[in-house]
Amino acid sequence: MRILCLHGYGMNVDVMKRQMAALMKFCDPSWDFIFLEATLDCPPAPGARAVSAGPFFCWSRDFRPRSMESAYAAVDEVFKQHGPFDGTFCFSLGVTVMVGYLLQQVTLHPVTPLPVRFGIFCSAAPVLSVDPEYCHSIFGSLSPEDLQCLRSTEDDRLAQITEPARTAVRALLRVTDILEPIIRLTRKDLLHRPPLEIPCPLNPTLFKARLSIPTLHVRAKNDAIGLRETSDLALSFCESKWRQTYEHSAVHNLPRSPAEAQEMAAAMKWVISKSQMSKL
DSSP: EEEEEEEEOTHHHHHHHHTTTTTTTTTTOOOOEEEEOEEEOOOOTGGGGOOOOOOOEEEOSSHHHHHHHHHHHHHHHHHHHOOOSEEEETHHHHHHHHHHHHHHHHHHHHTTOOSSSSEEEESSSOOOOOOOHHIIIITTOOHHHHHHHHHOOOOOTTTSSTTHHHHHHHEEEEEEEHHHHHHHHOHHHSSSOOOGGGGOOOTTTOOOOOBOEEEEEEEETOOOOOHHHHHHHHHHTTGGGEEHHHHHHHHOOOOOOOHHHHHHHHHHHHHHHHSSOOOO
């Protein structure tokens, strides 16, 4: 059982292995976790230096569609060169990259099976579009008045932007405001860009593709509401009959207590067993 793992922002393989240490004690020994490390240097995530001297990496530093496209292409290359993989295990920005990549595959190759049969997605950050047409439908046709509101970065004026851009901006900033000390990007950094270079969260109402594989969606019950909302958004892109959720007490992390780690491992076993059914 080969499982491709993608870490979060400001981490590396050593940090992710430490993050998963409690969980691994309850995982089936036949599960082979293969860790993919991002290539872009960035500041460390909180607590990362206590585990590793670095360097620390991320999949994107600016989250522009072109940058995210490069991250999706890197994942695609790993599947082609080092596959097959049975499933994937991702954390935070790793979820952004993997879910975005898999949805891209569903859109581009609707009759081709996905390169994994299950997904375990933990503390998801927003899933971002790299499709120029989709991004244009959200931000590319804003009126001059909407653009003025957008570039004000003020909540009361952002609330005046027409849909669907208003919902996209809200989804983006609910997380950016929380993670600004980590990613070193402010509202101004994101919104004072040409419209088609603004990170563009996928809206499940507008974007219809879904992942028809068993998925486990893990989040921290004590995370800030914006982070819990993005976990729910990632869940909405997966078929309801094949998904399960699990909530734990560690803040934007993986379970640390033996009891919660055992519970999460049991949920993982459910997802993996579903992926091995003959009919999906």
